[in-house]
Amino acid sequence: MTHQATSANNTSSPLSPLxxxxxLPLYWRILIALCAGVVAGLLLGPHAVVFEVPSTVILQLLGALAPPLIMVAVTHVLMTTEITGRTAARLAGLLxxxxxxxxxxxxxxxxxxxxGNWADLKINLEAAAADGEHTGPSPIxxxxxxxxxxxxxxxxxxxxxIGVIFIAV
Structure with missing residues (x-):
């Protein structure tokens, strides 16, 4: 092969920044974004408050997307997965x-x-005594x-x- 033939194969254009x-793998993008957020917070200091509203809106939108995505994911897995005995045993062991x-x-x-030791909680002893021992809700x-x-x-x-998962199942 000549030099021209090999250089013709390597003429791919360089990748754009995007x-x-x-x-990059997702975990690297998350780590880079996390570091960029920390640097921005340190550099901007009290001026970083301008990011409060957009970040709150984005987090609320992501929270609104979570239940339907969980519903679709659980339903899809239950409809398409065939779990055999050995796989079920492995799954139970991992669980x-x-x-x-x-x-x-x-x-x-x-x-x-x-x-709890670092919290300065003022407990009303009379109210606590009137309540008696409070146990949490039963499993039922x-x-x-x-x-x-x-x-x-x-x-x-x-x-x-948990309710979304109940509906999906």
Whole structure:
């Protein structure tokens, strides 16, 4: 092959900045945006308050998109996935492992950092004594309270994601 033949194959144009940005993995784009946000906050200081309204609007729009996207994703997975015995056992094992790790992380943070110790909470001792021991809702109450009362209810402003999953299933 001659030099002309090989150079003809390598004449692709360089990537534009947008193409380079889009070719990065999502986690890198998130980390870069996070660092840019920190730098902007440090440089602008109190003047960064101008970003409050746009950021609030964007976060609320993303929050409004979350329940329908979860509904579609769960419905799609349930309709298209065929789980065999071995895969189901592996899935159950991963679920148990994930739950165990989450519980261990939560307990470690709660016991090491003890977040309530730093709060200056003024507790009304008479009201606490009148209440007696307050226990949380029972598992049955949690189940009943998370079953949606209407199809569109979980998609409202309270965004009960558990209710969305109940509807999808």
């Amino acid at each position: 193409q380079r940005w889009n070719s 148990i492992l994930n739950t165990t790790v989450a519980i261990l992380i939560g307990l470690t943070i709660a016991n090491v950092m003890q977040p 109450d949690l189940l009943v309270n998370n079953v949606p009362k209407s199809i569109l209810g979980p998609f409202g402003d309270k965004q009960n994601i």
